[in-house]
Amino acid sequence: MAKYLLLKHYRGAPAAVNDVPMEQWTPDEISAHMQYMRDFATRLEGTGEYVDGQALAPGGTFVRYDGEGRPPVTDGPFAETKDLIAGWMVIDVDSYERAVELAGELSAAPGAGGKPIHEWLELRPFLAEPPTITE
Amino acid sequence: MDEALLRSLTPGVLTALVRRGADFAAAEDAVQDALVEAVRVWPADPPRDAKGWLVTVAWRKFLDAARADTARRRREDLVDEEPAPGPAPAVDDTLQLYFLCAHPSLTPSSAVALTLRAVGGLTTRQIARAYLVPEATMAQRISRAKRTVSGARLDRPGDVATVLRVLYLVFNEGYSGDVDLAAEAIRLTRQLATAIDHPEVAGLLALMLLHHARRAARTAPDGSLVPLAEQDRRRWDTRAIAEGVAILQAALARDRLGEFQAQAAVAALHADAPTAGETDWVQIVEWYDELARLTDSPVVRLNRAVAVGEADGARAGLAELAELDSSLPRYAAVAAYLHERAGDLITAARLYAEAAKKATDLLERDHLTRQAARLHTLLDAHRHG
Numbered sequence: 223m224a225k226y227l228l229l230k231h232y233r234g235a236p237a238a239v240n241d242v243p244m245e246q247w248t249p250d251e252i253s254a255h256m257q258y259m260r261d262f263a264t265r266l267e268g269t270g271e272y273v274d275g276q277a278l279a280p281g282g283t284f285v286r287y288d289g290e291g292r293p294p295v296t297d298g299p300f301a302e303t304k305d306l307i308a309g310w311m312v313i314d315v316d317s318y319e320r321a322v323e324l325a326g327e328l329s330a331a332p333g334a335g336g337k338p339i340h341e342w343l344e345l346r347p348f349l350a351e352p353p354t355i356t357e
Numbered sequence: 358m359d360e361a362l363l364r365s366l367t368p369g370v371l372t373a374l375v376r377r378g379a380d381f382a383a384a385e386d387a388v389q390d391a392l393v394e395a396v397r398v399w400p401a402d403p404p405r406d407a408k409g410w411l412v413t414v415a416w417r418k419f420l421d422a423a424r425a426d427t428a429r430r431r432r433e434d435l436v437d438e439e440p441a442p443g444p445a446p447a448v449d450d451t452l453q454l455y456f457l458c459a460h461p462s463l464t465p466s467s468a469v470a471l472t473l474r475a476v477g478g479l480t481t482r483q484i485a486r487a488y489l490v491p492e493a494t495m496a497q498r499i500s501r502a503k504r505t506v507s508g509a510r511l512d513r514p515g516d517v518a519t520v521l522r523v524l525y526l527v528f529n530e531g532y533s534g535d536v537d538l539a540a541e542a543i544r545l546t547r548q549l550a551t552a553i554d555h556p557e558v559a560g561l562l563a564l565m566l567l568h569h570a571r572r573a574a575r576t577a578p579d580g581s582l583v584p585l586a587e588q589d590r591r592r593w594d595t596r597a598i599a600e601g602v603a604i605l606q607a608a609l610a611r612d613r614l615g616e617f618q619a620q621a622a623v624a625a626l627h628a629d630a631p632t633a634g635e636t637d638w639v640q641i642v643e644w645y646d647e648l649a650r651l652t653d654s655p656v657v658r659l660n661r662a663v664a665v666g667e668a669d670g671a672r673a674g675l676a677e678l679a680e681l682d683s684s685l686p687r688y689a690a691v692a693a694y695l696h697e698r699a700g701d702l703i704t705a706a707r708l709y710a711e712a713a714k715k716a717t718d719l720l721e722r723d724h725l726t727r728q729a730a731r732l733h734t735l736l737d738a739h740r741h742g
Contacts, residue, residue: 245710245729252727253579260580277722280714 225273225314226321228328229344232280234305239340240333247334258331266313266324273312282306312348321345361544363395363407367478368451368548370411379419381457382503385475387419392478394418451476452552456515459523460506467502468523474499476548477541487536520549521561521617528565539569559608560618566601567624570594582724586633598628619648638668655685663691671698689715690725697732706732 244252266272283298300306311328315321325343333339367388374384391414395407404410458472470488473479479487485495528542546562574588583589605621622644630636645661648654658681666674674695681688693708709729716722 243710244726245706245713246733247730248734249727249730252723252730253581256581256723257579277719279717279722 223314223316224318224321224350225312225348226318226325227344227346227348228311228313228325229346230308230310230341231344232306232308233300234307235342235344238333238342240335240337241339241341242334244333251332251334251336254332254336259328262328262331263311271313271315271320271324273314275309275311277309278307280306280308318347321347360396363392363399364478365544365548366408366411367392368454368476369408370415371475372450372454373412374415374419377416379416380507382500382507383419383422384415385503387415387422388478389474389480390418391415393480450552451548453515455520455549455552457506457509459515459520460509461516461519462505462509463502465523465526467498467505468519469526470495470498471502471506472523472545473527473541477545479536479541483536487530487538517553517555517558521557524549525561525617528568539565539572543569556608556611556613557615557617559604560615560621563601563605563608564617564621564624566597566604567621567628570597570601570628576720580720581727582720584724585627590631593628598625601625602628614647614651616648616651619644619651623648636667638664642668655681659685659688659691663694666695666698671695671700675699686715686717687712690721693725693728702732702736706736 244255247255263272263275282300283296284300286295286297288295298304313321313324315324322345325345329341329343330338331341370391371384371388374387375381379387388411391411394414395411454476455472458475459468463471470484473484473487474481481496481499482492484499485492488495524542524546527545528539530538543562543565546558546565550558550562570593571585571588573594574590574592575583577583601621602625605618605625608618609622623641626637626641626644642661642664645657645664648657649661658677662674662677662681665677675692678688678692678695683689683692689708689712693705693712696702696708697705706729709725709732713722713725713729716725
């Protein structure tokens with residue numbers, strides 16, 4: 223098994239096909255979207271492939287150490303051009319192909335007009351623990 | 358086996374061990390071990406005297422641990438360097454235990470964890486799952502908290518206000534995982550109310566009961582948030598409401614008003630209205646005036662603006678809002694609501710979207726996004742129709 227991180231972006235990903243902000247959908251379309259996400263996570267729990275999922279608030283700040291005795295330096299809230307993570311899901315699957323398949327499914331969540339969003343999700347493999355048997 | 362009954366015995370067992378001379382931290386561990394054993398043994402072999410059984414088993418666990426500890430120290434040849442055990446802290450009843458676990462030297466998160474374990478009898482794993490942190494993290498938080506309070510003197514009663522703040526935090530956490538923290542907070546506050554006669558303890562208990570009574574109506578079948586005005590009031594728990602109101606009335610009769618009693622009074626007025634339209638907003642505004650006098654909190658003034666908006670019209674509410682700092686949490690959500698009531702749907706839709714971006718929990722964010730979507734849909738229909 224290998225763990226993968228599925229990253230959803232507020233900003234920084236290429237534009238989705240069905241790229242309408244959620245507050246301009248109808249309330250029913252929002253409900254359908256939420257239901258799709260919930261069903262997806264529930265199904266992955268059922269197949270033993272779900273690990274974790276969290277949503278992040280959009281407000282973010284960069285912070286940097288600025289030397290002994292000085293308060294840390296902050297940059298932000300992020301400028302419009304900066305990458306901004308909206309949330310993640312961690313899955314534990316048998317193969318890269320399975321991870322791609324699931325990311326594709328998640329990206330097809332319905333959006334405005336009930337049509338799939340086709341949003342870009344970033345798929346990142348976790349660096350694993352070293353194997354016990356090395357030769 | 359009734360787990361709540363088992364856990365309600367926890368503080369008495371713990372104080373019994375401390376009275377026998379066990380130090381607080383070791384006694385607390387021993388009580389946890391005894392609770393685990395009770396869960397294992399009681400279903401097949403229930404004891405006649407549950408508390409007596411727990412005290413006996415916990416004391417044996419304490420002695421076993423103390424012996425193992427002494428043996429280990431001897432092996433490690435450290436026994437001479439260890440300071441002699443100090444006098445046992447005077448934790449002589451349940452109330453003192455509450456004070457100890459909410460000790461001002463503890464951070465809020467430590468006080469919450471220690472209270473749930475030492476007073477509530479929850480296991481470290483249950484507490485960890487409720488707060489969505491790894492069990493090892495929660496175990497460290499609790500053992501550090503015990504170390505922090507181990508030197509605390511308890512010869513004087515503590516401050517009830519610190520205990521109430523801890524219980525309020527537990528209640529507000531709601532429920533995630535397998536432990537209902539809101540119900541647990543009510544149980545612990547109820548237990549506190551029997552240990553001390555204090556109108557604010559009663560006020561907090563009433564506040565919790567009145568809010569808890571509405572819980573089933575607060576979420577739709579799909580998990581989304583249902584605002585107070587749209588809740589199906591037949592789903593409110595009338596028994597909890599009646600109990601909350603009775604407790605509150607008895608507390609108010611003593612004429613020592615405090616923050617929690619005033620908050621409970623607002624909740625009682627909502628609970629009292631057969632429909633949202635029949636809510637006594639004028640009285641609610643008066644209670645917010647009392648609250649503002651008691652706390653001078655900007656959050657209270659924000660809530661007051663909503664109440665004014667209902668009592669005297671949206672324009673009056675917006676005028677109140679204009680006096681407040683727009684960076685307050687939920688300011689945009691309140692502004693959106695009042696603008697919609699005032700008929701300005703375009704501004705309201707923009708503010709709802711802005712409020713969704715600032716929301717601090719997922720349910721509220723989704724709710725605010727839906728509000729913005731609802732207004733966009735209305736405006737679109739208007740434009741095209």
